[in-house]
Amino acid sequence: MTRKRSFLFLALVLFQTLSLSLSQRTVCPIGFVMNENQDCIEHDECENEEDYDNGGLCGENAVCKNTYGSFYCQCADGFGSSTEQVTFTNPSPGQCKDINECQSMMNICPNNAECHNSSPYYSCICESGFHSSTGVESFRSGDNITCEDINECQEEEICGPNASCINTEGSFQCFCNAGFRLKSGNSSFTGNKEQCEDLCKIDLAICGNGTCHQGATGHYCSCPLGFTNYGNNKTRCTELSCDIFKDETSLKKTFPMVHGHIIQLRNSCLDLTESETPKEKNEYLLEFLISLIDKLLSSEVFNDNKKVSLFLNFVEHALRIIGPFVTPPGREKLGTYTEVKMLVYKGSELPRGPTTLSSKHAKLDIDLEVAAGDQLYYPGFTAVSLLSYFNLEKFANSYFGGIKPQKNERYQINSKVVTVTVSNTNTSHLKEPIRLTLYHLEKTNQTFHTCVFWDFSVEGGAWSTRGCKVVMSSPEYTVCSCQHLSSFAVLMALYDTEDKFDLQLITWVGLSLSLVCLFICILTFSMIRSIQSPRTTMHLHLCISLFIANLIFLAGISRTENKVGCAVVAGMLHFFYLSAFCWMCLEGIQLFRMVVLVFNTNFKTLYMMAGGYGVPAVIVAVSALVSHKEYGTDRHCWLSLDLIWSFFGPACVIIIVNIFFFLITAWKLAQKFSSLNPDLDSLQKIKAFTITAVAQLCILGTMWIFGCFQFEKGTIAMTYLFTIFGSLQGVMLFVMHCLLSKQIREEYGNISSQLFAPRKKTYSEFSYSHTRKPQGSKSTQDTGESQI
Numbered sequence: 001m002t003r004k005r006s007f008l009f010l011a012l013v014l015f016q017t018l019s020l021s022l023s024q025r026t027v028c029p030i031g032f033v034m035n036e037n038q039d040c041i042e043h044d045e046c047e048n049e050e051d052y053d054n055g056g057l058c059g060e061n062a063v064c065k066n067t068y069g070s071f072y073c074q075c076a077d078g079f080g081s082s083t084e085q086v087t088f089t090n091p092s093p094g095q096c097k098d099i100n101e102c103q104s105m106m107n108i109c110p111n112n113a114e115c116h117n118s119s120p121y122y123s124c125i126c127e128s129g130f131h132s133s134t135g136v137e138s139f140r141s142g143d144n145i146t147c148e149d150i151n152e153c154q155e156e157e158i159c160g161p162n163a164s165c166i167n168t169e170g171s172f173q174c175f176c177n178a179g180f181r182l183k184s185g186n187s188s189f190t191g192n193k194e195q196c197e198d199l200c201k202i203d204l205a206i207c208g209n210g211t212c213h214q215g216a217t218g219h220y221c222s223c224p225l226g227f228t229n230y231g232n233n234k235t236r237c238t239e240l241s242c243d244i245f246k247d248e249t250s251l252k253k254t255f256p257m258v259h260g261h262i263i264q265l266r267n268s269c270l271d272l273t274e275s276e277t278p279k280e281k282n283e284y285l286l287e288f289l290i291s292l293i294d295k296l297l298s299s300e301v302f303n304d305n306k307k308v309s310l311f312l313n314f315v316e317h318a319l320r321i322i323g324p325f326v327t328p329p330g331r332e333k334l335g336t337y338t339e340v341k342m343l344v345y346k347g348s349e350l351p352r353g354p355t356t357l358s359s360k361h362a363k364l365d366i367d368l369e370v371a372a373g374d375q376l377y378y379p380g381f382t383a384v385s386l387l388s389y390f391n392l393e394k395f396a397n398s399y400f401g402g403i404k405p406q407k408n409e410r411y412q413i414n415s416k417v418v419t420v421t422v423s424n425t426n427t428s429h430l431k432e433p434i435r436l437t438l439y440h441l442e443k444t445n446q447t448f449h450t451c452v453f454w455d456f457s458v459e460g461g462a463w464s465t466r467g468c469k470v471v472m473s474s475p476e477y478t479v480c481s482c483q484h485l486s487s488f489a490v491l492m493a494l495y496d497t498e499d500k501f502d503l504q505l506i507t508w509v510g511l512s513l514s515l516v517c518l519f520i521c522i523l524t525f526s527m528i529r530s531i532q533s534p535r536t537t538m539h540l541h542l543c544i545s546l547f548i549a550n551l552i553f554l555a556g557i558s559r560t561e562n563k564v565g566c567a568v569v570a571g572m573l574h575f576f577y578l579s580a581f582c583w584m585c586l587e588g589i590q591l592f593r594m595v596v597l598v599f600n601t602n603f604k605t606l607y608m609m610a611g612g613y614g615v616p617a618v619i620v621a622v623s624a625l626v627s628h629k630e631y632g633t634d635r636h637c638w639l640s641l642d643l644i645w646s647f648f649g650p651a652c653v654i655i656i657v658n659i660f661f662f663l664i665t666a667w668k669l670a671q672k673f674s675s676l677n678p679d680l681d682s683l684q685k686i687k688a689f690t691i692t693a694v695a696q697l698c699i700l701g702t703m704w705i706f707g708c709f710q711f712e713k714g715t716i717a718m719t720y721l722f723t724i725f726g727s728l729q730g731v732m733l734f735v736m737h738c739l740l741s742k743q744i745r746e747e748y749g750n751i752s753s754q755l756f757a758p759r760k761k762t763y764s765e766f767s768y769s770h771t772r773k774p775q776g777s778k779s780t781q782d783t784g785e786s787q788i
Contacts, residue, residue, distance in 0.1 A: 083095065174190060199219045207221035298336065386420055400463050435481055442492065506727060542584060556637055
């Protein structure tokens, strides 16, 4: 075809040339022709292009463009040159080919439309589920047409009966109504391939042992007696696990006082079903449990760790059973010995995120996903409970078998015991640990606190640190992080002084010397008539109290094998040491009365006995009635830390009162000495009495001040000082009241001379002796002391 076209073109040119030659005229150049006037005019080669065979002068899919004296070819709209030339004059077959705009031009069609190529152009067609904004089927980008979503749900019964249609972009979905389901188990469908059917007919076991019914809000399950939905009546009925409330032999034998309560609690549990039981009865189950716990705690039956384990296990299971019957969002209940906080969530969707339960003694931070668990046993239900016991710490304060203390270290519970339960039954190893804040019973600056839980597997039950750690600790509280749930507490570490041989030796030697010296003081103040007075009577009973206390200390302080005997020893030591302080207080009051009020004013004997022995008797009696179990510890027959202030409290009060009286006495004495007082001899004696009383206060008071430091670690120096001052009290009292008294030394000299150098007295000596004694007696009958 190209050859033929070229040949025609050459023939035309040749013909024109020949014509001009023949006419003997001027030859027109190429692209021009001669008109009738023999003028050369421009020739439009494209004018008769369609007359050419095989697609014209430029070929198929091309157009001819005339120029002055020539022409050029260009591919038609929608086509492109195979040689990538924009214009050409020598066309070739198939030079102009169709352009695929759908591939070469990005996003040529609007959203939700498909591009379809055609020759020579293209067309945009809306996708399935969409239609054009003008209603045309196809269009191009320049037509300003968009594809809009078709709302299929407007068509009637597109999903069929018992289903609802939800429109989506470009499509729709059908969902079964409540109480209906697809046999395939799919959650949704489109078209009419499947139909929603009655759920109760498709799944005959959907309610378990219950009966399936259709209601306005879908299906629901009604449970027979002894079964429950755990708060969600759309789930299968599960048998109530009331076994913990059974009248088991162990519960009956261990807690006979609540035997009837446990039977009643089990019967109430078996009667409970969410659909048939009124709300008031469901709430009553929690209140009845709290009253049962209060009765157990008030009876003080927890005298061994097995009873504590049985009790805590019972409470944990009971809270987990009762939780599903508590109305959302939960309950708060305050008993005599308990406080419970419970959060409850019910519904098909699991709760998420952290939550916090706070009470007076503890605070719990837990993730609700951890509390919900896998929901195998409690579908549609999540509960968290925090139960605090007000007095359980004193019953569980001795069971530390799961902890390995350091040398000379022992533990004491320093928080209330709390129980944490959730509806999740798998709490042995939580995905996320809980955070439990426990507030201290004793606010101390020491940082030796330990987080523990009650481990049922250790020696019948004991405190253990496994899986728990301290996040932070302050004087007011400790924050614990634990990987499991149980009952928790915070322990405070105490440090006992070592039973060193040198301390024991000091104690035995010092107390033995004190006993000898106190015995001599007792003989002196009771048998030497010349020195007897109300003042020496106070000295006598002070020495008697210390003598008996030291003797009991030596004989029974370490006899802890017999609990009753140890408690009696602790009570007697409590009484006689307090009695010594009371007699010391009477001396201070007597000095105050003599100096500030009026000279030669003495207490009556009955009043002194009431103050010296009656007051400590009352204190010990009240302490024993309130906390008799605090008399005697595991190591010594003395007061426990919880009761120690029943001794230190009165002792500190007596010391403060005596200091007050002595300061006033000293001030009054200074005034009297500064004036010209004729009774200077009496003032000198009262001055001496005041000095000895202050010295006596320092001896007794200082010793017990050192004793206050025996509850912290690293107080070995205080331990030695306490031991030395405590064991030598009797020796120092003997030196101060007897050896430093001139009159008593003279009496000792008379007695020794009569014993070791007996001789017959003459009448004159006998007379002199009897005339001298009354003077000495008179001078000391009110004070019982001479100048130091």
